[in-house]
Amino acid sequence: MDRHLxxxxxxxxxxxxxxxxxxKQAQEELALLRPITNEALCKLKMAExxxxxxxxxxxGTPPLSPVDNVSGYLQSALSGGMLLPGQLCExxxxxxxxxxxxxxxxxxxxxxxxxxxxxxFGRAFADLTPLRHSIEAAVSEExxxxxxxxxxxxxxxxxxxxxxxxxxxxNHILKTKKAYLADSYISxxxxxxxxxxxxxxxxxxxxxxxxxxxxxxxxxxxxxxIRSLQEQLSLLAxxxxxxxxxxxxxxxxxxxxxxxxxxxxxxxMQQLDTIFAKAKYSAALRAVxxxxxxxxxxxxxxxxxxxLPDESCxxxxxxxxxxxxxxxxxxxxxxxxTLVIKTVGLFCAMAQSGLHIPCNEGSLIPMHDRILxxxxxxxxxxxxxxxxxxxxxxxxxxxxxxxxxxxxxxDELGSGTxxxxxxxxxxxxxxELWLRGCRYLxxxxxxxxxxxxxxxxxxxxxxxxxxxxxxxxLYRLELGKTGESCALYIARQLGMAEGLxxxxxxxxxxxGATSPCDQLRPVLPRPASTLHRQRxxxxxxxxxxxxxxxxxxxPDGETAIVYRPADENGMVIVQVKGEKRAVNHKRLRLxxxxxxxYPEDYDFSIIFDTVNNRKAAHQLGRKxxxxxxxxxxxxxxxx
Numbered sequence: 001m002d003r004h005l006x007x008x009x010x011x012x013x014x015x016x017x018x019x020x021x022x023x024k025q026a027q028e029e030l031a032l033l034r035p036i037t038n039e040a041l042c043k044l045k046m047a048e049x050x051x052x053x054x055x056x057x058x059x060g061t062p063p064l065s066p067v068d069n070v071s072g073y074l075q076s077a078l079s080g081g082m083l084l085p086g087q088l089c090e091x092x093x094x095x096x097x098x099x100x101x102x103x104x105x106x107x108x109x110x111x112x113x114x115x116x117x118x119x120x121f122g123r124a125f126a127d128l129t130p131l132r133h134s135i136e137a138a139v140s141e142e143x144x145x146x147x148x149x150x151x152x153x154x155x156x157x158x159x160x161x162x163x164x165x166x167x168x169x170x171n172h173i174l175k176t177k178k179a180y181l182a183d184s185y186i187s188x189x190x191x192x193x194x195x196x197x198x199x200x201x202x203x204x205x206x207x208x209x210x211x212x213x214x215x216x217x218x219x220x221x222x223x224x225x226i227r228s229l230q231e232q233l234s235l236l237a238x239x240x241x242x243x244x245x246x247x248x249x250x251x252x253x254x255x256x257x258x259x260x261x262x263x264x265x266x267x268x269m270q271q272l273d274t275i276f277a278k279a280k281y282s283a284a285l286r287a288v289x290x291x292x293x294x295x296x297x298x299x300x301x302x303x304x305x306x307x308l309p310d311e312s313c314x315x316x317x318x319x320x321x322x323x324x325x326x327x328x329x330x331x332x333x334x335x336x337x338t339l340v341i342k343t344v345g346l347f348c349a350m351a352q353s354g355l356h357i358p359c360n361e362g363s364l365i366p367m368h369d370r371i372l373x374x375x376x377x378x379x380x381x382x383x384x385x386x387x388x389x390x391x392x393x394x395x396x397x398x399x400x401x402x403x404x405x406x407x408x409x410x411d412e413l414g415s416g417t418x419x420x421x422x423x424x425x426x427x428x429x430x431x432e433l434w435l436r437g438c439r440y441l442x443x444x445x446x447x448x449x450x451x452x453x454x455x456x457x458x459x460x461x462x463x464x465x466x467x468x469x470x471x472x473x474l475y476r477l478e479l480g481k482t483g484e485s486c487a488l489y490i491a492r493q494l495g496m497a498e499g500l501x502x503x504x505x506x507x508x509x510x511x512g513a514t515s516p517c518d519q520l521r522p523v524l525p526r527p528a529s530t531l532h533r534q535r536x537x538x539x540x541x542x543x544x545x546x547x548x549x550x551x552x553x554x555p556d557g558e559t560a561i562v563y564r565p566a567d568e569n570g571m572v573i574v575q576v577k578g579e580k581r582a583v584n585h586k587r588l589r590l591x592x593x594x595x596x597x598y599p600e601d602y603d604f605s606i607i608f609d610t611v612n613n614r615k616a617a618h619q620l621g622r623k624x625x626x627x628x629x630x631x632x633x634x635x636x637x638x639x
Contacts, residue, residue: 001034004373008345009307016306017355020280023066026273035352037369043292045354047117050289052279053356054114055105062104064273065097067266074263077256082248085139091255091262092135095128098265101272118275124268126261134254144244152243155236162233166193166226173223180205182218191237192230194220278355287356290347290365296322296439298344302360305343306350314475315359316343324460325434327441328453329477331464336475337443338375340464341409344441345371348407368439372398373409388416395429408433408440414449420578423448427607431597434459448606455603543585545572548594548604554587562594563608575608 001011018027036042055062073087083091105122108115138148146153170186170193178184180201187194189211197205197219199212207221222230255262281287285306303316314336320327329337347357351365374394395410402408414426423446430452433440442449453461463481465474492501545551549562551574563580564573570585598604 004371005034005349007373007375008342008349008371010346010349013306013346013350013355017277017281020284021277022064022273023270024068025071025270026277029270029274030277033353035349035368035371036354037352037367039292039294039367042352042354042367046289046292046351046356048275049278049282049354049356051114051117051119052275053282054112055108055118056276056279056283058111058115059104059108062272062276063097063100064276065094065101065269067094067269067273070094070262071266074255074259074266077252078259081252082245083252083255084248085143086141088135088139088248088251088255089141092132094262094265094269095132095135098125098128098269099132101125101269118272121268121272124264126264128258128261128265131254131258131262135251138247138251144247148247149243152240152247155239155243159233159236159240162229162236166229166233169226169229170195170223173225177205187220189220191234192222193226194222197221282356285356285358287358288361288363290351290357290359290363292351292365292367294367296320296324296366297364298366298439299362299364300344300347300359301362303343303347303363304358305339305346306358316340316477318344318477319479320439320460324458325437325439326430326453326456326459327462328430328449328459329441329443329462329464330445331466331473336464336473336477338411339475340477341373341411341441341443342375345373345407345409366439367405368407369403369405370401371407371409372402373411374398374413375409375411388422391416392425399429399432402433402436402438404437406438408438410440410442413442413444414446415444419446422446424607427452428597430456435596451606455606543588543590545585545588545590546594548598548602548607549590550592550594550597551588552591553583554589559591560588561607562588580608 005011014031014033017033018030021027021030036045069087069090073083073091077083102122102125105119108119108122111119138145144152146156167186173195174181174184174186180197182196182198185196187196192210194210195207196213197207199217199219202209202219202221205221205223206225207223208227209219209221211220212218213220287306298318298320300316300318303318304310304313318327318340329340331337347359347363348365348368349371350357352367357363357365374391391412395413398408398410410429413429414422414424416422417425426444426446426449430440430442430449434456453459460479461481462477462479465476465478467474488501488504491504492498543566545562545565547562547565551560551562551572552558553560553574553576558576560574560576560581560583562572563575566572566585571582572585572588574581574583574588
């Protein structure tokens with residue numbers, strides 16, 4: 001199983017699913033279950049699960065039988081082996097289960113249209129009744145019946161007569177030679193009838209020592225008087241064994257003769273075991289079939305993660321329309337952001353594997369060629385990398401594999417490193433996913449990544465609801481809104497000193513950040529004020545750069561973003577790690593053009609302006625504010 005499905009705990013889902021299968025072979029088949037990319041096959045498997053679930057509810061649990069041992073017995077019979085009575089009885093029980101399962105499915109055909117798709121499988125069962133009757137008439141679990149053949153009946157009758165004669169003689173000896181005996185009972189040792197004789201009377205008793213007691217004081221002797229009868233009994237035992245083996249070989253041959261039908265029924269029983277395991281799992285989860293379709297519309301109604309108990313699970317409500325590519329989810333830590341994207345990914349994997357999903361009717365799942373995710377730190381720990389290195393390694397791999405039909409899930413994109421650089425990486429990755437047209441769900445804390453959602457077409461902003469009174473997350477997804485980490489607000493509510501809070505607020509503002517949570521009400525996103533890309537008006541001797549181009553500053557190869565194209569002197573304003581510099585165009589090498597990094601009409605103020613300046617610009621755009629100040633910093637020139 002690939003690591004992306006493991007990250008979503010799809011392996012745990014399969015383990016739970018396997019517990020509902022009867023046979024080991026069906027369990028092994030379920031363990032190999034993976035999302036199907038062929039739409040027709042995927043819908044067929046989903047319909048089979050739905051039909052089996054309807055049969056469970058209408059007709060009860062099917063009388064399926066394990067097939068693991070029967071497969072081995074069939075192979076032994078085909079190779080000329082002799083099946084033992086217990087093994088033949090298991091074959092007979094399998095044949096009986098096939099008949100009962102066929103009858104169950106035949107009843108199911110009349111239980112409604114939903115039941116029919118799986119119920120018609122019963123018509124394919126071969127009739128093994130003659131084989132079952134042959135076995136049941138000849139053998140029990142431990143033995144072959146006396147009436148299995150006339151020869152066996154005759155030899156066993158003679159053996160019983162001899163045994164009675166032997167017992168009569170031994171009972172006579174018990175009375176006449178009582179003084180020689182350690183006790184007065186008859187026993188059988190190694191198919192010989194013996195009496196317990198005191199060791200000191202060994203030579204006086206008359207007979208053959210067959211066995212001695214643990215301490216040696218008692219000898220178990222076969223009296224001379226029954227020796228001839230014992231020899232006759234031994235000869236008859238040989239005849240009996242030969243006849244029993246002959247009969248077992250005959251029955252084993254009948255199993256081999258029916259091999260084609262037995263094998264067909266084994267395969268059919270295993271297939272039904274697999275299908276009904278999915279149906280039983282569906283019933284256990286109170287799941288429903290999701291509608292699969294080739295489009296991009298995603299609808300989850302009342303979704304419940306299958307690994308969470310119902311009482312602690314807040315149902316997920318999510319709709320992404322055909323024209324929506326991305327969903328950016330914000331909100332406080334432990335608010336449920338990660339659970340949302342895991343639930344979506346797991347539901348898609350389950351649905352494409354033919355499994356029902358635990359949600360309400362009306363849920364809609366689009367087909368994906370792959371599900372790719374970077375969630376948590378498991379991969380970085382496994383590879384002995386830092387958290388950030390592990391995430392970036394995963395993200396690079398995801399970008400290499402992602403196509404328009406992929407589902408990409410990224411948790412806390414850009415975290416684990418310098419916030420400014422992490423933000424840049426996050427925006428760059430989001431833009432790449434946007435350009436490819438992937439369906440992506442991303443969680444984040446970064447305020448500029450949040451603004452990206454408001455300014456990017458086909459992208460939805462969402463947040464996890466937070467109760468400001470109880471300071472507890474509500475684990476409810478709210479579409480069209482952005483959330484905050486609310487650190488300062490939570491700290492104030494929990495009683496942190498106002499002096500510490502004021503100092504923290506100043507530090508945040510110095511770093512160009514803001515905390516809308518202080519206002520105790522959400523800040524509405526402003527309309528995008530778009531900066532159009534401009535081409536430099538220079539001579540052909542000056543390299544032409546465009547706002548937003550990613551360039552390398554020589555000789556160190558430092559990465560920068562073009563803020564202002566070259567002027568008449570060939571000086572280009574670039575931004576390096578949040579700082580603007582004037583650099584001669586000769587020292588710049590184009591790394592990635594802006595056209596490959598950003599969508600059309602992208603708002604570059606997100607990258608180049610501080611949060612405070614953008615807020616002030618927004619304020620002035622609405623009305624005159626004498627307190628609003630926009631600070632423009634001059635770019636540093638090369639020395």
